[in-house]
Amino acid sequence: MAEDIPFVREIDFDYGGVAQVSPLIRRVVARNPSAFTFHGTGTYIVGRGEVAVIDPGPDLPEHLAAIEAAIAGERVSHIVVTHTHLDHSPLSRPLKARTGAPIFGFGPHGGGRHEGPEVEEGGDMDFVPDMVLRHGAVLSGKGWTLEAVHTPGHTSNHLCFALAEENALFSGDHVMGWSTTVVSPPDGNMRDYLASLDVLMARTEEVYWPTHGAAIPDPRRFVRALAGHRRAREAQIADCIRAGLCTIPEMVERMYQAVPRNLHGAARHTVLAHLIHMVETGRAAADDGAATAAARYRLR
Secondary structure: OHHHOOOOOOOOOOOOOOEEOOOOEEEEEOOOOEOOOEOOOEEEEEOOOEEEEEOOOOOOHHHHHHHHHHOOOOEEEEEEOOOOEOOOOOOHHHHHHHHOOOEEEOOOHHHHOOOOOOOOOOEOOOOOOOEEOOOOOEEEEOOEEEEEEEOOOOOOOOEEEEEHHHOEEEEEOOOOOOOOOOOOOOOOOHHHHHHHHHHHHOOOOOEEEEOOOOOEOOHHHHHHHHHHHHHHHHHHHHHHHHOOOOEHHHHHHHHOOOOOHHHHHHHHHHHHHHHHHHHHOOOEEEOOOOOOOOOEEEEO
């Protein structure tokens, strides 16, 4: 279960300060701590002189000022967004206004599937990239190269970015060192999330830089543990149904006893994502035919 995942929960940072975390990477952490953002959004600056800014973060004037201080005397050539939650993309627009740099991302929030209730920080419905990226697209600047890796699951428009020069991956919220990732339907999709973990397992990057938390130094081991955790959750769901706990609130009460109750809402969304996946793969069924938050479930 989660205790088997080698979480990294220690991170050295100062709000508003800039940390040189590798030869090509600097990080500035926004002051937006929460149950879903850990200490806050880690904005990454890649390169020297001509730089890319990855995940500018929430629309906080103090964070914009911190980024501007970190890049003083340099030119921003690319503003890069992993996905469109409110803690990742909104500051891209003020940063573009200040620097003139174009915004790069997969596309608008939700892919037409954002009609459901929001969890986490909510969606940035105003986001429209200047340049649309698809899997395998390459961005480059002076001394750095970024490859887009489409990793849907947390959101349908989630991208990771591989930094070739350091064999590193900016993993956004798809893989976070401090916690598992919330997968919330309708835009979040467990089938897609697990398939995206397989995509990362086939790659060779030696370190991940998530937007929240510290670096992940042994990423393949970490991703393998995340996939095992998801399989274990689905086994727990099956055990709940066998025990007569056939609704999502009943399952969450049993499965998340050790988790603070203020996080049970997000847990219900993730359990729904697992049940949709189990229904799609023929392992479970909903009594009324539709896999919804209100349905009763049975095994098949």
